[in-house]
Amino acid sequence: MNVKELDKAYIAPTYNRFPVEIVSGKGSVVKDETGKEYIDMGSGIGVTSFGIADDTWQQAICDQIGKVQHMSNLYYTAPCAELAQMLCEKTGLKKVFFSNSGAEANECAIKAARKYAADKKGKDCFTVVTLENSFHGRTLTTLAATGQKHYHELFTPLTPGFAHIAPEDTAALSALDAKTTAAVMIECIQGEGGVVPLSQDFVKAVADWCKENDVLLIVDEVQTGNGRTGELYAYQNYGVTPDIVSTAKGLAGGLPLGATLLGEKTEAVFGFGDHGSTFGGNPVCCAAACSILRRIDRGLLDEVKAKSKYLFDRFTGAEGVESVSGLGLMIGIKTKKPASDVVKTCMEQGVLCLTAKDKVRLLPALNIPTEVLEKAADIICAACKEENA
Numbered sequence: 001m002n003v004k005e006l007d008k009a010y011i012a013p014t015y016n017r018f019p020v021e022i023v024s025g026k027g028s029v030v031k032d033e034t035g036k037e038y039i040d041m042g043s044g045i046g047v048t049s050f051g052i053a054d055d056t057w058q059q060a061i062c063d064q065i066g067k068v069q070h071m072s073n074l075y076y077t078a079p080c081a082e083l084a085q086m087l088c089e090k091t092g093l094k095k096v097f098f099s100n101s102g103a104e105a106n107e108c109a110i111k112a113a114r115k116y117a118a119d120k121k122g123k124d125c126f127t128v129v130t131l132e133n134s135f136h137g138r139t140l141t142t143l144a145a146t147g148q149k150h151y152h153e154l155f156t157p158l159t160p161g162f163a164h165i166a167p168e169d170t171a172a173l174s175a176l177d178a179k180t181t182a183a184v185m186i187e188c189i190q191g192e193g194g195v196v197p198l199s200q201d202f203v204k205a206v207a208d209w210c211k212e213n214d215v216l217l218i219v220d221e222v223q224t225g226n227g228r229t230g231e232l233y234a235y236q237n238y239g240v241t242p243d244i245v246s247t248a249k250g251l252a253g254g255l256p257l258g259a260t261l262l263g264e265k266t267e268a269v270f271g272f273g274d275h276g277s278t279f280g281g282n283p284v285c286c287a288a289a290c291s292i293l294r295r296i297d298r299g300l301l302d303e304v305k306a307k308s309k310y311l312f313d314r315f316t317g318a319e320g321v322e323s324v325s326g327l328g329l330m331i332g333i334k335t336k337k338p339a340s341d342v343v344k345t346c347m348e349q350g351v352l353c354l355t356a357k358d359k360v361r362l363l364p365a366l367n368i369p370t371e372v373l374e375k376a377a378d379i380i381c382a383a384c385k386e387e388n389a
Contacts, residue, residue, distance in 0.1 A: 001347035003033070006071060007031040014332055018347060025052035030352070038347070039376040041364045042354045046191075046223050046330070049250040049292050051365040057253045059188035060291035064284045071283065073276065079191040079286035086293050090232055093245060094267035097260045102222030103137025105258035108275060109185070109244045110141060112262060113216045114161075118267045120214070128218075129176060130185045131167045135192035136220055145185060148193070150251065168202045178213035181245070185218040188234035188327075191314030192355035193222075195325050195332025200238055207240040216243040216265065222258075226250035227296040227366050229328035250366075253292045257285040296366070304328050304366055307373055311362065314377045320384035325359070332359035336382050345383035351376045360384075 001009065003021050021033045028051050030040050040052065064079060071077055084096040095107050110128055117125040130136065134147040143151055144158035152158055163181075165172035167190070176184075184206055191198040210217040217240070224234035225247040231237050233245060243265050245284060248258035256281070262269065279285075308328045315324045315333050322334040335342050339355045346353050346360075354361040360380070364373065 006328060007323075018352075020347065020352075023161075027054075027280070028365050028372050029052040033351045037218040037350060038389055039351045039372055041248075041362045041376050041380075042352050043235050043344075043363050043365045044254065045354065046228060046249045046363040047254055048221075048251045049226060049366050051367060054253065056295070057288055057291050060287045061255070061284055064287035067283075069282075069284050070279070072278075072279055077281070077283040077286070077339035079283045079290060080281040083259075083289050083293070086290065087259060090293070091242070091245065091261060092367075093261040093263045095262040097262070097270070097275060097277075098258070098286070099248075099258035099277045100256045100278075101137075102220075102281050103139045103142045103258075104247065104277070104280070105222065105246035105248050105260045106136045106137060106142045106145065106185075106220060108258075108260040109202065109218045109220075109246045110145065110183075111271050111275060112244055112260065112266050113156065113183035113218060115274070116216060116266050119269070121179065121182075125180050125182050125183050127163055127177075128161060128183050128185055129163045129165060129181055131187075131190070131198075132164050133167060133190050133196065134164075134185075134187055134220075136187075137188070137222075138236075153296060167196070168200065170205050173205060173209055178215055181213070181215050183216035183218050184210055185220060187220045187224060188238060189224050189229065189330060191330065191361075192356055193372075194359055195330060195361055197325065203235075203238040204238055207238075207242075212364045218242060218244040218246070221245050221247040222249055223363075224327075224330060226292065227304060227328075228330050228363070230301050230308060231328075232296060232301070234327065237325045251292065252289040255282075255285040255288045257282070257289055281341075300366060307368070307370070308366075310370075310373070311377060314381065318381050320386050329362070329364055329368075331362040332356055333362070333380070334359050336386055337384075340381070342383045346380055349379045349383065351379045351383075353380065 024031050114126050132147040136142045136145040141159040144162045147164040219235045219242040221233045243263045245261040325332045339360045343353045
């Protein structure tokens, strides 16, 4: 059997895969089993921060594998401690808990918020408020946090203790009961919700309400983090300081790693045995992440912003395009014809794109070469034109 037949025979059918087998790649170009090349404008859903088979990333991994590939968290390893130091110094947050994924990072954030609230306000203060149209993961608890009902339908009963308000609804925000609300959890850009940025005013209103009422502010940076928006973390575009930040995806450049960053209020919330993870803080994953974070400097972030401006300018007003949304290299394109049709045409022409709701979604590598980006933009623009429908 070939790979596609093996997949169909033995893998649970949870993914509606594109009919392409990727076998190799370098940077922002990948190759399928026939030798056809594609420009990768999805980067594994915002994961391969510096592209495929990045040399610096590979070397960091190989160096660490040659020393120790895994140790229990009952012992110290240097990459774990060094990565935590880098994250805290770059954000001003105080402590880090490492896990394996964005959902786990969000689980940890929710646990930290509930423990903080219970310790300070009592056991009846546990509600975590999130936004409608949000996405926070696929575990039962992070599904409950997710503000999209269609994700809930097959898996009830979900974890109780969550409430949802509409984005930009400051009246609903003001009406929340601070006595029972442990935290408000937001994505500054709702990625799976259609690449929809929150307004500066609303994010500030949330931060101000949380501060005034001693309610924790959690910012989910799973997709928006690690340079994706032109700042290290998306909240830094908004001038607010969260109490807890979750991140994953691009952090380790292609290896599974999640991180929950705890601020001044929450840095001491966990004691020995309160939380744990067998693979969280794995030294190989952390070494990979260190190699990523060391290179996300002001110069790279400015390049991300410049490439973002190019793409916004290129797609705004283009034939077949209704609107463009997002921030940095996290872009949603609302097209006149179905986004799935645009993605299919792009794939045929050698560009891999994603969708989010009714939009074409772009999440290229942060360091995608300008000439490769321009070629991809040409193909995407052509695919958006209505005569291709």
